[in-house]
Amino acid sequence: MTNERRVLLHQNKQALAGSVAARFLTNMVDVLHEQDEANVVLTGGSVGIAVLAAINESAARDTIDWSRVNFWWGDDRWLPRADPERNELQAREALLDHISVPAENIHAFGASDDDVEAGTDALDAASAHYAAELLARAPEGSQYPRFDVTFLGVGPDGHIASLFPHRSGIREREASVIAVRDSPKPPADRLSLTRPVINSSDRVWLVLAGSDKASALGLALAGASRDEVPAAGIKGRYHTVFFVDNDAAAQVPESLIAAAY
Incomplete structure (x- = not known):
């Protein structure tokens, strides 16, 4: 396997979501043929959720034994559990509530209305709790599971998960x-995986659409620093793929693009 970056171009957001969904389902078949279970990291955002909806709508959806798939999140907003802006709720509505995945396989970040011990900083407690949950599912010698696929969105400023430019995260x-x-980017408080965890994934799939992402994508692929453009610092262990639409690819050199119409 190689770990070079690739850019796969699609005509529009709908074609992008359908293509990524099909690739994901094929990939899960292969992964579950080779190992007992899979670990997948989800993202939010309009494109990330569109991918999950396309997976749900696929005729191949139920070819996957979802009881062997664990779902995690790259980040989430520190909001009440039922807030429609939470990545967790959006993912449940788009896919997770429609497949036969056990509740214990869904590893969501804490929410602002969860019960916490009196006198405890709730956000810090939630961060520590998620780190402990990762550790509990990790192979010996690691802090986190081996992730098979990590989905990421990319913001117009180049941020990924809740890791923003020129911030300590x-x-x-x-x-x-x-x-x-x-x-x-509101809300002010969030929880996020860190870059080493993301980069430990076998496959990192960045999905982005729209002309407002063109500058960030172009800079990330042109060698910008990770502090300036966090997406530039992301690279999976084996595969790193940018799934993009025509608008997002406006500033990407043609030599890096492979059409995926």
Whole structure:
């Protein structure tokens, strides 16, 4: 296997979501043929959720033994559990509530209305709890599971998960999970995996659409620093693929693009 980056171009957001969904289902068949279970990291955002909806709508959806798939999140907003802006709720509505996945296989971040011990900083407690949950499912000698596929969105500023440009989070090397405060994108408080955890994934799939993402994508592929453009610091162990539409690819050199119409 190689770990070089690839850019796969699609005509529009709908074609992008359908293509990624089909690739994911095929990939899960292969992974579950080779190992007992799979670990998948989900993302939010309109494109990330569109991919999950396309998986749900696929005729191949039920070819997967979902009882052997664990779902995690790259980040989430520190909001009440039922808030429609939470990545967890959006993913449940798009896919997870429609497949036969056991509740214990869904590893969501804590929410702002969860019960916490009196006198405890709730956001820090939630960060520590998720780190412990990762550790509990990790192979010996690691802080987190071996992830088979990690989905990421990319913001117009190049942020991934809740790791923002010129913030300490993108430089974190020891912790597996961080509490994010004063986020430049509301809401201010969030929870996020760190870059080493994301980069430990066998496959990192970045999905993005729209002209507002073109500059960030172009800079990420042109060698910008991870502090300036966090997406530039992301690379999976074996595969790193940018799934993009025509608008998002406007500033990507043609030599890096493979059409996926």
